[in-house]
Amino acid sequence: MILLLLSAGWAANHFASMIMVLREQLGISSMLLNSAFGIYALGLLPGLLGGGVLADRFGARPVVLTGAVGAAAGNLSLLFSHDGAGLLVGRFIVGLGVGLAVSAGTAWAGRLRGASGVTSAGIALTSGFALGPIASGLLAVALPTDLVVAVPFAVTCLFSLVAVVHAALVGDVRAPVPAPTPRLSTNPPAPHSTSRDTSRTDSRSMSKALAVSLPMAIWVFSTVTTSLVILTARTSSNFDNGVLLPGMASVLSFSVGLGVQALGRRFGWGRVSGIVGALLAATGFALVAYGGEGAPVWVFVLAAPILGAAYGLSLREGLLGIEAYTPPARRGTAIGIYYVFTYLGFGLPVLLDALMPVWGAVLPLLVISALAVGSAVVRALQIRRGYLPAR
Numbered sequence: 143m144i145l146l147l148l149s150a151g152w153a154a155n156h157f158a159s160m161i162m163v164l165r166e167q168l169g170i171s172s173m174l175l176n177s178a179f180g181i182y183a184l185g186l187l188p189g190l191l192g193g194g195v196l197a198d199r200f201g202a203r204p205v206v207l208t209g210a211v212g213a214a215a216g217n218l219s220l221l222f223s224h225d226g227a228g229l230l231v232g233r234f235i236v237g238l239g240v241g242l243a244v245s246a247g248t249a250w251a252g253r254l255r256g257a258s259g260v261t262s263a264g265i266a267l268t269s270g271f272a273l274g275p276i277a278s279g280l281l282a283v284a285l286p287t288d289l290v291v292a293v294p295f296a297v298t299c300l301f302s303l304v305a306v307v308h309a310a311l312v313g314d315v316r317a318p319v320p321a322p323t324p325r326l327s328t329n330p331p332a333p334h335s336t337s338r339d340t341s342r343t344d345s346r347s348m349s350k351a352l353a354v355s356l357p358m359a360i361w362v363f364s365t366v367t368t369s370l371v372i373l374t375a376r377t378s379s380n381f382d383n384g385v386l387l388p389g390m391a392s393v394l395s396f397s398v399g400l401g402v403q404a405l406g407r408r409f410g411w412g413r414v415s416g417i418v419g420a421l422l423a424a425t426g427f428a429l430v431a432y433g434g435e436g437a438p439v440w441v442f443v444l445a446a447p448i449l450g451a452a453y454g455l456s457l458r459e460g461l462l463g464i465e466a467y468t469p470p471a472r473r474g475t476a477i478g479i480y481y482v483f484t485y486l487g488f489g490l491p492v493l494l495d496a497l498m499p500v501w502g503a504v505l506p507l508l509v510i511s512a513l514a515v516g517s518a519v520v521r522a523l524q525i526r527r528g529y530l531p532a533r
Contacts, residue, residue: 143250144266146210149305150243151270152277153213153236154182156298157220158370159278159388160291162378166385167291168224172375176491178229179371182237183488185216189241190485194249194478196242198471202250205242207306212239214302221295237485245481249474252465260465261407264457265400272396274298275370279389346469348476354463354524355480357517358416361423361456364487364510365449369395371491373430373445376437376503387442394443395450402454416521419455422448424514431507452514460484 161175189209196205216236223232244267251259278294285293374387381387406415426449433441460480468476490510497506 143206143247143254143309144262145305146206146243146309147247147251147263147266148270148273149210149302150213150240150247151267151272152274153210153217153270153298153302154240154274155271155370155392156274156278156294157182157233157236158374158392159275159282159385160220160294161371162374162385162388163278163282163290163294164224164229167287170224170229173492173495174226174229176371176495178233179367180489180492181230182233182240183485185234185237185239186241186244186485186488187482189238189243190245190478190481191241191475192478193242193245194474194476197246197249197474202246202253202474203309205246206250207309209239209242209244209246210302210306210309212236212242214299214306215239217295217298217302221292221299224291241478241481241485245478246474248461248477248481252473252477256465258407260461261403261458264461265403265407268396268400268403268454268457271366272392272400275392276389279386279392282385346467348468348472350529351464351467351476352479353529354467355460355476356483357520358419358456358460358463359480359483360486361420361452361514361517362460362484362487363453364490365423365426365452365456366395366399367487367490368427368430368507369446369449372494373433373437373442373449376430376433376435377439377442379436380439381442391442391446394446395453398447398450399454399457402451403458406455406458413459413521413525415455416459417518417525419452419459420514420518420521423452423456424511424518426452427507427511427514431504431511435503457484 157179161179164170164175165172189212193205193209213236216232216234216239219228219235220232223229248260248263248267251263253259255262277297281294281297282290369391370388374391378387405411426445429441429445429448430437433445461477464473464476464480494503494506
């Protein structure tokens with residue numbers, strides 16, 4: 143399952159490096175390439191929602207395998223067709239497949255290992271998002287010109303299919319269940335006492351899970367797409383080899399995102415980390431706005447890890463909210479809805495391109511930064527009013 147989610151992240155995000163390749167090698171416009179990058183999110187919507195519902199009804203395993211095959215098929219289409227329609231259709235198919243794999247795969251991980259499985263799923267997905275652009279960027283530099291457009295798509299297809307075969311052969315591996323500890327006291331519980339597990343079960347509802355998680359969801363992929371697409375495009379004029387920039391942004395952003403997720407899991411970071419994540423998103427957006435249309439390299443180096451930390455904290459806190467407050471029978475559906483809101487961030491580059499002639503390069507990002515501050519305020523109010531209790 144972890145390998146499937148890793149391959150799904152790779153299949154989805156390696157296109158960030160291919161944007162630079164296709165622009166330089168084939169002369170494709172930035173608007174079309176950013177539209178192809180963003181239309182992936184439209185494919186995700188039915189995949190995420192349908193994958194979650196199907197996982198609840200039929201089990202996650204067949205849905206995840208189907209999604210991984212779909213992601214491979216989309217990249218296979220992109221291998222052979224680089225015109226406008228081919229790019230849009232191929233990326234849409236990739237989104238549909240990745241959506242199925244991500245929502246059902248995260249539900250699968252939660253079923254097998256509980257909260258630790260959910261956070262492991264987020265780490266695996268983040269690793270795929272990081273490695274995809276790095277691998278495609280390095281291939282673009284190393285390969286001869288006549289192969290540079292094709293081979294990265296072929297490698298991505300092969301990786302997805304290897305993950306499918308591996309999952310089909312290995313199957314589920316459940317976490318070991320510890321033996322129950324004998325009770326030392328035979329005294330009955332107090333008449334009005336309830337266990338922690340019972341109170342948590344009683345407090346579960348779809349509305350509460352979404353109210354806690356959605357303020358985090360919108361800052362997940364909006365931050366990393368800002369780093370990988372917007373920031374790299376604005377820095378490329380000040381950097382000698384622009385093809386490498388998405389891979390560098392991936393290293394700077396996703397390594398920090400992975401790090402904060404791992405540290406949060408290791409030390410049990412609490413609910414305040416959601417506020418920190420939203421404030422880091424606001425800071426990162428403001429830095430990119432400060433860089434303007436021709437961002438200096440120092441802005442790139444500083445903003446990319448800040449946006450990556452915002453990504454990691456927002457993803458982790460959102461998934462933990464879903465795990466904690468969703469009724470078990472509707473977990474897949476809730477994860478699908480959560481990821482729909484996270485992946486809306488893939489449309490941010492297209493939105494900023496559309497607003498550029500009217501609002502310029504700075505103002506839209508400052509508005510988005512202010513909205514991130516608003517999410518931090520919402521999270522703080524939820525904690526203060528007891529709606530988001532300590533874990």
